[in-house]
Amino acid sequence: MAQGTRLFVGITRDTLPQVKDKYPFVYLERGRLEIDDSSVKWRDADGNVVPLPVATLNTLLLGPGTTVTHEAIKTAAAANCAVCWVGEDSLLFYAAGFLPTADTRNLKQQMRLASEPGSALAVARKMFALRFPEVDLTGKTLQEMMGMEGSRVRALYQQKAEQYQVGWRGRHFIPGKFTLSDMTNQILTACNAALYGILCSAIHAMGYSPHIGFIHSGSPLPFVYDMADLYKAPLCIDLAFSLTREMAGFYDKHKVSAAFRQRVISLDLLAQVAMDLTTLMEGKRAGRRRQ
Incomplete structure (x- = not known):
């Protein structure tokens, strides 16, 4: 589907929010969320790797085709970055992970x-x-x-x-x-x-x-x-x-x-x-x- 018809578009190094920004969420689909060199990385279906500054994100929205490692969840939680499991473009909502240290x-x-x-x-x-x-x-x-x-x-x-x-x-x-x-x-x-x-x-x-x-x-x-x-x-x-x-x-x-x-x-x-x-x-x- 063309990006112009998408509610959310794929994350790349060019579209990643700057550290100075505090983004409410980033949407991910068809890839793997993992740890590499003690930081969270997103590896998409084409093999592209994008570092995710989870300390500057409120929530990761995990869409279809997403896999995630235990260490990635642990690191995101430590950075107060919540995780939600959603359908394509978040048009369906399935579940959310709650943080023990989240800002309430x-x-x-x-x-x-x-x-x-x-x-x-x-x-x-x-x-x-x-x-x-x-x-x-x-x-x-x-x-x-x-x-x-x-x-x-x-x-x-x-x-x-x-x-x-x-x-x-x-x-x-x-x-x-x-x-x-x-x-x-x-x-x-x-x-x-x-x-x-x-x-x-x-x-x-x-x-x-x-x-x-x-x-x-x-x-x-x-x-x-x-x-x-x-x-x-x-x-x-x-x-x-x-x-x-x-x-x-x-x-x-x-x-x-x-x-x-x-x-x-x-x-x-x-x-x-x-x-x-x-x-x-x-x-x-x-x-x-x-x-």
Whole structure:
């Protein structure tokens, strides 16, 4: 696949971040992470060897075709560099390694905000303000704002159905029975899952927990779902309806994946997520969403 259509591109000596930078993550695929001369090296499928300055990295994202030695993990852990195992371009998230010596500043801030009802509601209100920039949400309860969001999303579904001239009977998804849904719902489900994978990786990479949410509850990844709702409209919903019309009744997972990846790149999602997480967790005023 051409680099222009990739969310992440392969690491080379030229693209490696400088020591002065503190990168949230580096994505690796199809190669071996190992130790050579007491430092971590990445050996790709073509035999190229790239030294990785793990002390300047928050997280290594290990994609398909990756092998890693015990010593490499040990060295990364000693340098406070976390490791996550992900699907291609981090579109799926599988697992994360937790560091016994990791900097927990961001996690502590997240827990502090979530544990106090007033501050938790304030964070939730900022999240909703990103979707309702013209509405004064002062005094609104969480239930009232969730009701507003539900109405907004239902109206958006109908608007997109009319825009792309696609039949729509509502959002339907049965876990484990993907093919029983109609075309639009299948694409929505696939795109949502990919979005959750990216967000889970990004949240881990920035030192936050996907398990501590402010709006959602009763699920394994409430903070991922909180953040996902900020991006679903332009990224998943619009794409699902436009692809439904293009695919004309024949679901093509490769076309869905390619279109989703390109939409992520065009929206500069990774930069937006990093900016939004910082804004929401550091108490800054929420700004208007980029369309």
